[in-house]
Amino acid sequence: MVTLDVERKSKRSLQRLLPRLEKELADSISADSQGWQEFVERIDNYFPSLFNLYLGLYGNRYDFFFHLEDLLISLARSWFARATDLRELDKAREANPLWFQSNQMLGGVCYVDLFAENLEGVKSKIPYFKELGLTYLHLMPLFKAPEGENDGGYAVSSYREVHPPLGTMEQLSSLSRELRQAGISLVVDLVFNHTSDEHIWAERLKAGDEEYADFYRVFPSRELPNAYERNLREIFPDEHAGAFTFFPNLFRNGGWVWTTFHSYQWDLNYANPAVFNRMAEEMLFLANQGVEVIRLDAVAFIWKEMGTNCENLPNAHKIIQAFNAVARISAPAMLFKSEAIVHPDDVVKYIDPGECQLSYNPLLMALLWNSVATRKVRLLSQALATRHTIHPQAAWVNYVRVHDDIGWTFSDEDAASLGVNGYDHRRFLNEFYLGRFEGSFARGLPFQENPKTGDCRISGTCASLAGLEKALNEEGPNAVELAIRRILLIHGVILTAGGIPLIYLGDEIGTLNDYTYRDDPAHERDSRWVHRPRADWEKYARRHDPACMEGRVDLGLQNLIALRKDQEAFSGGELDILPTENDHVLAFIRKHAGQRAVIFANFSESQQTIAARILDQYSVYNEPMLHGISSIPAQQDLELEPLDFLVVGT
Ligand code: GLC
Ligand code: GLC
Helix, strand or coil, X not given: CCCHHHHHHHHHHHHHHHHHHHHHCHHHHHHCHHHHHHHHHHHHHHHHHHHHHHHHHHCCCCCHHHHHHHHHHHHHHHHHCCCHHHHHHHHHHHHCCCHXXXXXXXXXXXXXXXXXXCXXXXXXXXXXXXXXXXXXXXXXXXXXXXXXXXXXXXXXXXXXXXXXXXXXXXXXXXXXXXXXXXXXXXXXXXXXXXXXXXXXXXXXXXXXXXXXXXXXXEECCCHHHHHHHCCCCCCCCCCCCCCEEEECCCCCCCEXXXXXXXXXXXXXXXXXXXXXXXXXXXXHHHHCCXXXXXXXXXXXXXXXXXXXXXXXXXXXXXXXXXXXHHHHHHCCCCEEEECCCCCHHHHHHHECCCCECEEECXXXXXXXXXXXXXXXXXXXXXXXXXXXXXXXXXXXXXXXXXXXXXXXXXXHHHHHHCCCCHHHHHHHHHHHXXXXXXXXXXXXXXXXXXXXXXXXXXECCHHHHCCHHHHHHHCCHHHHHHHHHHHHHHHHHXXXXXXXXXEEXXXXXXXXXXXXXXXXXXXXXXXXXXXXXXXXXXXXXXXXXXXXXXXHHHHHHHHHHHHHHHCHHHCCCCEEECCCCCCCXXXXXXXXXXXXXXXXXXXXXXXXXXXXXXXXXXXXXXXXXXXXXXXXXXXXXXXXXXXXXXXXXC
């Protein structure tokens, strides 16, 4: 909320700043006077909120006004550099701001090199993306990164250069245009919590440049790191204990750098407005290459304060909101997606049209796997009933797997209200997915097992976690059928629950774990590489063949995608849980624009009954069946086939 006082101050600041901008940018303004006019209109609309946030973050700095002016100049320069087609896209999106809630939306995510060698290769896969029905393509970090270990590109050495083996920035920008012509929005990461230790800012710091010492959080002794660490969670305990790394060549006697993740990923210091301004420039640079959605990486960690756990702090939200205002002014078509893999109460705090319009839904993801393991839907139903509704102008990005591990980020309080002990239950889930639990079908690997806390996360592909690897290698056709049904069941839920479904490419053909990462010195210590295999195009070639495993998964998924795209009921996010009185069956109703669909998902390997009385009450008998293998009898109990995903609707 901008108070009257701040509004007055913002107005006055703008009156002082605009003439200075006009002078500084005289040439660009005379070359593009209409562009300038549009920019001034957007500034009029969004400067008060940007000013309010910036004042809250940096108002106590002696050089506040200097940085504010510097920011505005950057915003104007980026706008002038924005191509005509992107400015047109800006207008189209402003006229249709909820475009991303459509049931036509379908996301895919892949690594450039692993999926198609390089950016030209990705371009050549556009026909495949269209076949699948993608409208959103997240290319994993493709920016210049250190050779060898670089956390899959999450250690960025330059936001303006593509990692040389993958191609060039010109190729990225041309790819974004071709994708857009094919109806696909390009999504890339803004890895803004940290840079690699080879980024020019880090290099300057190492060279002793004082200006850049303030870009990171570096300490000459252990005193402050010790004090901070009293309240911090360890994120990558396998790699280093605590959150700091010692570099002997910094300062005179060495220095401790804040490194939440790996030692080569240096956390930026957003308490310094110069860091905000420089990162805003990098973000707008990417927007001007045609990036339509920015995935804001590791949002929870960007603000640090002594005495707190330095996650999800109020100023982290302010920083993102200020970036959002920046985007509204200079690249209004661009949306933000937050990557907050934290407690569900904290996840939702990033979701707002003024902050992140999109958010990963780690709770739905984790609870789908929970239901797969337990064959019970109580936690899942509860979460959908109480935590699924978000701001009407925002959307979840629903997924079953991405490139990261699975963390069991459900709420302990929610679990306790159903009589489930969170700590014990997480242990069970880890045992189950590591294949150690008696009767488990899963083939997962531990990630960042922490003996101090008992914490552990799970790596593995969707298919291997769902039982397909074990079924193919050790069991037989019956188990294979069940594993495929599980894969389709959980994809059925993400395709219909509301929001944007996101497929981790490879999962559509049932890709199994790839254990060869253990032979690669750059990957051997990070089990997440087990689920990041190189695309096998020979297997892809079998995707239309119903007689083989790839074809069965892919054709099944194609049916579900067609179901989503045919039914307007799957637009938007409105969802009501339907009580089934059966612990194994999740049921929900989706409604949109007068259309309705009812979904039944049986998480057990045996037939399950839904009483006629319930079906009657929700008028299920009156509607045609759209998907599923069970048949709906007239006015009788419904016998749901094992692991069936049944949909009826108008
Ligand atoms: C995000 C990425 C993850 C990476 C981390 C550090 O969480 O998804 O892969 O390790 O950020 O950048
Ligand atoms: C932690 C972080 C998350 C990241 C993950 C990588 O869970 O919260 O941002 O994706 O680590 O494993």
